[in-house]
Amino acid sequence: MKIVDVCGFYSDTGGGVKRYVLQKLAAARAHGHELVVIAPGATSHTEQRSGGRIVWVRSPPMPGDANYRMFWSAREAWAVLDAEAPDVVEGSSPWRGGWIAGAWPGNAARSLVFHQDFVAGYPYTALDRLLPRRAIDGLFAPYWRGVRRLSARFDVTVAGGEWLARRLADFGLNHPVAVPFGIETQRFSPALRDEALRRDLLAQCGFGPEGRLLLSVGRFHPEKRHHVIIEAVGTARARRPDLALAMIGDGLSRRSVERAAARVGGVTLLGAIADHALLARYYASADVLVHASAAETYGLAVAEAMASGLPVVVPDCGGAADLAPRGRSKVYPTGDAAACAEAILAILDDGGDAPTVPPPSSAEAHFSALFELYETLAARRRDGAAAS
Numbered sequence: 001m002k003i004v005d006v007c008g009f010y011s012d013t014g015g016g017v018k019r020y021v022l023q024k025l026a027a028a029r030a031h032g033h034e035l036v037v038i039a040p041g042a043t044s045h046t047e048q049r050s051g052g053r054i055v056w057v058r059s060p061p062m063p064g065d066a067n068y069r070m071f072w073s074a075r076e077a078w079a080v081l082d083a084e085a086p087d088v089v090e091g092s093s094p095w096r097g098g099w100i101a102g103a104w105p106g107n108a109a110r111s112l113v114f115h116q117d118f119v120a121g122y123p124y125t126a127l128d129r130l131l132p133r134r135a136i137d138g139l140f141a142p143y144w145r146g147v148r149r150l151s152a153r154f155d156v157t158v159a160g161g162e163w164l165a166r167r168l169a170d171f172g173l174n175h176p177v178a179v180p181f182g183i184e185t186q187r188f189s190p191a192l193r194d195e196a197l198r199r200d201l202l203a204q205c206g207f208g209p210e211g212r213l214l215l216s217v218g219r220f221h222p223e224k225r226h227h228v229i230i231e232a233v234g235t236a237r238a239r240r241p242d243l244a245l246a247m248i249g250d251g252l253s254r255r256s257v258e259r260a261a262a263r264v265g266g267v268t269l270l271g272a273i274a275d276h277a278l279l280a281r282y283y284a285s286a287d288v289l290v291h292a293s294a295a296e297t298y299g300l301a302v303a304e305a306m307a308s309g310l311p312v313v314v315p316d317c318g319g320a321a322d323l324a325p326r327g328r329s330k331v332y333p334t335g336d337a338a339a340c341a342e343a344i345l346a347i348l349d350d351g352g353d354a355p356t357v358p359p360p361s362s363a364e365a366h367f368s369a370l371f372e373l374y375e376t377l378a379a380r381r382r383d384g385a386a387a388s
Contacts, residue, residue: 001371001378002034004086004108006077008097009115010039010054013067015219015272016300017092017115023184025051027367036084038077040069055080065252071096078104087378091154094118094147102153109377112154112174117164119143120295120318121223129335137171144171151175155377158370160297161319179370181298182361183307187276190309192284201285204268205244212242212348215286215310217279217301218293219272220251225292225315225335227260232290232340234264240345245290248273248282283308288347294318294334303360311352313343326359328352 005024009017021037028035029051037049041056057076062068071077077100081089088109091101098112119140127136137144151157151174158179159165165178202211214233218224226247237243243266247257250272261267273279283289289305289312296302296319305312306327314320315334324331329352330343 001088001375002036002084002086003028003088003090003374004036004038004081004084005090005092006038006071006081006097006101007090007092008040008071008095009068009093010037011068020115020181022049023363024367025049027364027371028052031367031371033371036080036086038080040071042069044076071100074100074103078106081106081108087381088374091150094150098150102150107381109374109381110154111156111158111374111377112151113158113160114164114168114297115160116297117167117295120167124295125223125225148172148174155381156373158373160366161299161322163318163322164297177373179366179373180361181300182363182366183300183303184276185307185360185362188280188283188304188307190284192281192308194281194285197281198285201246201268201282202244205246205266207242207244207266210242211244212240212288213286214243214245214344215282215289215305216245216247216291217249217283217289217305218291219249220253220257222253223293223295224249224253225294226253226257228292228335228337228340229290230257230260230264230267231337232344233267235338235341236344237264237266240348243344244268246270246282246286248279280304280308283310286310288313288344290340290344291315291320292335292340293320296320299323306360311347313340313347315340323360325356327355 035052037054040059044058047054059069062070091098092113157173157176160181162178165176168176233245245267291314294315294317299319302320302323311328317334330347332339332343
């Protein structure tokens with residue numbers, strides 16, 4: 001089976017989407033499929049990658065983020081699709097890439113993949129302290145109408161988390177199916193705990209080895225709500241003065257995160273960690289992961305922490321909340337720093353609520369389910385063409 005992914009947010013200097021695409025290329029090879037990724041680039045050229053190819057289409061820079069470019073004309077992407085003649089076409093966002101994939105006049109099964117809920121990620125973050133979420137969704141009714149029209153061009157709408165599939169169904173998108181993401185489970189383990197690394201991190205925060213080490217992992221963007229984490233740690237420290245916070249990530253909100261961390265003190269900013277082996281040691285060497293984003297499609301950092309034996313403190317919305325029953329956890333109302341502080345103190349005292357469902361799934365299981373779905377869609381398309 002040949003799959004072509006029209007991926008508007010792939011970049012070699014990107015984050016989560018890049019990681020996912022590289023995993024999908026490897027999984028396609030393992031399953032005997034061919035994956036071609038069409039991505040916006042500085043020039044038009046093709047690169048061979050293990051498991052398939054990346055076909056770059058010359059595109060202008062994305063305003064506000066030098067790491068990315070944005071599709072403009074559909075003509076060149078359609079020419080690639082015509083030449084590849086795929087069995088399945090993916091539109092990997094509800095933005096320009098999705099419309100290019102949906103409007104292509106060729107014959108193939110089509111999947112609209114939702115990697116992120118825009119409204120939950122950005123308008124909720126900005127407005128949910130001022131307005132009920134139902135009212136915010138109402139303000140963005142034109143967006144949802146447009147997404148419904150787009151999804152009608154596809155055979156299926158794939159969501160990377162159960163909560164997101166339910167939400168897409170509520171807004172009337174075409175055939176939403178949850179194919180939950182997963183993690184590379186073999187990379188993470190409590191056995192990777194590194195006491196020397198732990199002492200170093202505590203020292204960076206101004207604490208001795210008796211301190212308690214909290215960890216935050218996620219890019220520095222507004223929807224990650226890092227201010228909630230930092231404020232919560234400052235509040236909790238009034239009762240537990242030994243709390244240190246190490247924050248892994250980087251991004252456009254870095255300066256505001258730096259300012260907030262400086263006000264509270266006892267925080268070290270480690271930047272983005274590209275070395276997965278080192279990242280796994282950080283997880284295993286901490287005491288608690290504290291998370292604040294309520295718009296995670298799946299919650300990779302939360303799942304990785306759980307696989308590392310780390311209890312987690314997470315908000316009550318999005319993929320992080322869906323994962324909470326899969327590990328030792330405490331859940332707090334989204335955006336409530338005082339409640340987050342109470343959850344941190346509680347989990348340090350009792351280790352968190354016991355898991356009630358199986359642990360987070362693997363990336364291998366995700367791609368197996370995704371390719372099985374695509375094989376079914378492609379067979380239906382072939383059978384329909386033969387019958388006509």
